Amino acid sequence: MAQADHPPNGAAEASVVFDLVLAGDRVLVDGAFAPAEVAVRDGRIARVAGPGAAFRAAHRVRLTDDEVLIPGLVDTHVHVNEPGRTDWEGFETATRAAAAGGVTTIVDMPLNSIPSTTSVAALAVKRVRATGRVFVDVGFWGGIVPGNEAELVPLAEAGVFGFKCFLVDSGVPEFPPVPAEAMERAMAVLAGAHPDSLVIVHAEDAAVIDAAPHPHSRDYADFLASRPDAAEATAITAVIDAARRTGARAHLLHLSSAASLDAIARARADGVRLTVETCPHYLALTAEEVPAGAAAFKCCPPIRGAANRDALWGALEAGVIDTVVSDHSPAPAAVKFAGDGDFAVAWGGIASLQLGLPVVWTEARRRGIRLERVVEWMSGAPARLVGLAGKGAIAEGADADLAILAPDEAFTVDAATLQQRHPITPYDGRELVGAVRATYLAGREVDGSVARGRLLRAARSEGGPGDVA
Template identity: 85%
Template sequence: MPPGDASSIGGAEASVVFDLVFAGDRVLVDGAFAPAQVAVLDGRIARIAEPGVALRAAHRVRLADDEVLIPGLVDTHVHVNEPGRTDWEGFASATRAAAAGGVTTIVDMPLNSIPPTTSVAALAVKRARATGHVFVDVGFWGGIVPGNLGDLLPLGDEGVFGFKCFLIDSGVAEFPPVTPDEMERAMTALSRGADPAGSEAGADLDQLVIVHAEDAAAIDAAPHPHSRAYADFLASRPDAAEGAAIAAVIAAARRTGARAHILHLSSSASLEAVARARADGVRLTVETCPHYLALTAEEVPDGATAFKCCPPIRGAVNRDALWRALEEGVIDTIVSDHSPAPPAVKFAGDGDFAVAWGGIASLQLGLAVVWTEARRRGIRLERVVEWMSAAPARLVGLDGAGKGAIAPGADADLAVLAPDDAFTVDAAALHHRHPITPYAGRELVGVVRATYLAGREVDGTVARGRLLRRTRPDGGPR
């Protein structure tokens, strides 16, 4: 039963015994919370019914008065780091953390693992390592690096969800950056579905190119002192670096017609350029992350390298502008950019921001972090779920595969959330491999009390997650 189909299960619906039925006063359906029953059969949502309708079920879940039912979140920006750097994270720990935070689908980044996902052979290695060890559904990005243009269409045929490149040093030698010209050549191949030899292989791809948009020349021109002062680190990653790189992405997407996506936007200075490009018909989307929406440069203590990420957390005025851009639709999605590292790497340099690894582990906390700040601003939970579930599912084409909504035919990927329940972040209690987070000791609201994947509760002991492949735009198999 495809997503969106009405679910009348023949004329004998009264005799159907559903596997599971959820019932609650606040169920998120069609963008609004309302009383409803959600019936699950064979891992999918088979029916949504009003309260009081008689539904036979093997099991029932009645939401408590303080609970809501939402679709599982879709996080399209996660660094799992396995194989090669499994001591940094790994599929089992990352997906346990995801489930604990209400995330039921992740898409794994192509770098920080060894080998990086820049060839079909490397993708096969990664999938082999993930098989049997994922507690939520997992898809994969491919990578664009110098010299692998011929690998892109084969990777697309193997079902990656798009291709990532860096316009600046990635921080790991095995995933080098590309020049703007190399990025544009990749966009040309992926948007037109033609390989460098001009064949029509993969002509249905229209693949997404996702870009770490910081300009190398602008970064090189900035000061890079060894310092424990966050202000010095912030000056080393100026707004102008994001602005120049985003301009290059827009120009390349305009010329090629490619679908382009700006990763982890931190600087509000580029929002006007993004809005203008989209008004001109450039196929451009943008994401931001919980840390840019909840944290500010002014609050980062000296030497607190748990806050270091690239691009950096900026000031409070900038943070407010990002929220406005979300509400206005200029920014499309909120994703974690979960980028963990062991203490020896994250705290290298004894508080020297120039030495420590840049990355924030927040996969388990993203929903609570964003909801806490959104609620403070008077933004409804429905919009938060749109930004963190439905919108990322659409971005990678998983809405058509049953992700990101509570609807007949959709996967029964669901989270039971107590949106008013408060808790204090205890880093040691997180499922991430290492107890490191800039949110330690912070009070948040929004407790995920249960997460369901394909209608079965994720208990952290039985790994039932599936490895996902991108289908063709027409829905056919590869």
């Protein structure tokens, strides 16, 4: 672990300039690892310099030879579930898990909480519940549901980072899906009022899924057949067409199917304002390895085959997929394992907020992909996606949100030791590499006891990113 030292009292204290200095031989600056010292004042990175800068500080941390310093990760797809389903997760446990995994900013999804974030009043309720309970910085998505079109512009002006909709049943009654026509109307409203606002879409087509077989079964192949590639392809076409016609910014959530990669690439080449994310489970897991009745692996859209996984990695490297985020969607055991391994009954969501970085890095390293690229996909790119200019980089003026990572340290996942509320994960017992040894938020180490996280507003709102809601 990095070694800390403190200057003696007296004259040395009187000469203190910076609050914190972190120094190491591998610090990620401008896309490359190099020796550097990072000086922090008032929660921001004040100076970045080469070794030997000898900055004076109240507190110094020297990284050990096996450690690297990276910007804190930005996870724009997290289901916190509070209020209403706090027994599923909650702000305290979710943000502790985030910090333990090197994540310093999350953006909370509008559903699974009650009320869902589909009105300004509901957003206010969520902010009240989050105040004083978050260990990392937290922003919020709004939602698009039938009948709330008049709430979209007020929610945008209240600081949400964009708007989520489903084109298929969401799994919870408080957040019903919308038809493609309603999604397009919402895009048009937002493109006119707030052109940079994002419409983020769970892109699976309800008609295709309804027509697929849905047997009660412990066989994962049966579940996979119930959520075919065609469901994603049909819905993605609808999103692309609506974004093309309205000029809105559209974002495809949790892409699992490689079948639409060519269509996505063509749309982007045509100037459609389209971005795409995928998730650690689609990059690390395969349908072939899911045991019978192993509901911890169930998510929607589903984990697909090994060849599909390889194609997703290729799309990441080619820039067709922009970001990697967790889609952390936990549930209690009684819900997650409902039906005793019947995939048709079990809750569809994977809890992996704390493990995202080592999961992706383990697979990336196996493929010869550099850590610098992984950090870009999980930190810099998602920060840019939602307009958080002070996040996602070790640079002067940026927030001092940092993580110390031992990229070669191997460990075996023990679900019982994770900070999330329920010890359920498909990675239990899996060997990974890349241990997060410390996380800093605004220049202070997150210890899990004092909740110093801020509630963030999108830049178009009155306050601006980083302001307390």
